[in-house]
Amino acid sequence: MTCLSKEFADFIQQGVAAAASSCNAELLPSMARVVACRVAADQRITILLSRNLNPVFIQDALTQQKIAVVFCLPSSERAIQIKGGAIRQESVLPTDWVLVQQHEQDFADQITPKGYPREFATIYHHIVESNLYALSFVANGVFEQTPGPQAGQCLV
Amino acid sequence: MSTVNLDPLRNCFEGAVPGPLATCDLDGIPNISYLSQVQYVDREHIALTFQFFNKTRRNVLANPNAQLGVVDPETGNSYRLNVHYLRTETSGPLFESMKAKLAGIASHTGMAGIFKLMGADVYRVSAVEPVGTGIPRESTRINNLPILRKLTQQLNQCADLSALLDSTLNSLRKDFGISHAMILMLDESGQRLYTVASSGYAESGIGSEIPLGAGVIGVAARERTAIRISHMNAEYAYNAAIRDNSVAHGFDLETAIPLPGIAESRSQLAVPIANGSCLYGVIYVEAEQDLRFSYDDEDALMTLANHLAMLMQQFAVSAEMANEATSVSQVATPQGKPVRVRHFGGDHSIFLDDDYLIKGVAGAIFWRLVQEYTQSARDSFSNRELRLDPSLALPELGDNLEARLLLLQRRLAERQACVQMQKTGRGRFRLNVNRPLLPQAEP
16 A cells, blocks of 8 residues: 555645546456545545446456556646555545535636636536446555656656 | 548547546556547547657557547547557658647647657557537537638639639638738759748748748648647747758758748648649648637648649649740830849849849849840740740759749839739740849849
């Protein structure tokens, strides 16, 4: 298990663009858009996503127990990738939908200076509350993902 | 026939919204990163930038299967693409086009100097999966096909190169809504392009030059491919590129006439005017907004340029074939204060008194015409006699004499010179002189 610093925990809970990936036994990758995330006191990371739009990814992640999630802050292009395992489904908490909506507003704040209307954030997330799905994992590596020659460098 | 068709998704590949690429290694360890550029290649293929030998690259070399997410920046429609790595291209049109676009994206995101293209990784797309739908939005894009249909019909009616270029620029402005455009022709050496027509600039820049391979225009010419940049770009800003490239190659470039251009050019598109292996020139358009020119615009201008190339070839052949006898008549001597026509043999630059006019091949032609006019009192000439004149040393075939004469004609008109050229028929023209000319060969 990798200990996630407060800096990284704060970073991934901002208005970042985020996407998760796994793969199946035939080594075919799958991916899902992440609409919010939370970090528990025990360092377990929970990502929130749409269940009905990402069935292949959810099955791959739960079956293969391997996951990678990239987080990118649009305003700075800074990005990190967290890899992990010990994946399991979590109950969607009553506060999770609020978290998703807050993330959507934070994301809108990030992209409007780039010329996008705020509604683009809603479209980009493309999630309804009834489809919200929570998947948690334990990090085993944090990697630099900001574009440049240092991308891929292990940070933790 | 494959069921994959990327054409409706081309808007997703404008580099506006970074897309994630998911790969995995042979141990099944996933990796995911955001990409700055996805290039549409054809209905079934895309290309991704290879910039660093990172984990993504190591993964696709070991396991070519990957999944890519893309988003339409206008509608928000999202798609997942199952892709399979095929090969890496390190030169050629695709590579150059992606390199130029990457430079634009790098500049836009403050990453200039960090993004450097090492290769264009080509992938076959085996499946496209819509991921939810965005908002239905009426496209504001102009339908280019009816415009092209009308324009090509108009161009077919043009009697000469001048009318052809004017009709093209007029249509770009009125029908395509493109305010800033220029047309450049390849010179005899094949090493530089010169501006022969422009639209929308305070100064026409006719006669200005750019080396082959410099900036958006020069790269489009050298690679015979469209170069389209959707964001402001320092690396491909052509004035800087001209300067750097000229110094590097020791070019004696036209510097007295500045290349036209808008100060805040944020979108640029250059397409080659070529017919087979024969390059005639480049159409260049630019705009002050990001993402002004789309893949559809690129298609339209490439089609237009191909049509222009075909017509230019016809004009060149017919002008050369026209062999009517030129009139050798005594012309009336104009009145007024004489004008010194000064010719500097080193670079064939011409000054009318102290006003710079032109240099190079066009300067040599003008000097020859003025000498003939003053010594033999002739005012009518043919393209063919210029072609056969050993003092001009023009190639027998395949150059663009017609374009050079048009350049000269337009420079004279723009400068409101005492000598004007008037076309009198296919491959023929007359000098209209309103002041006495005094030719002076300068050292």
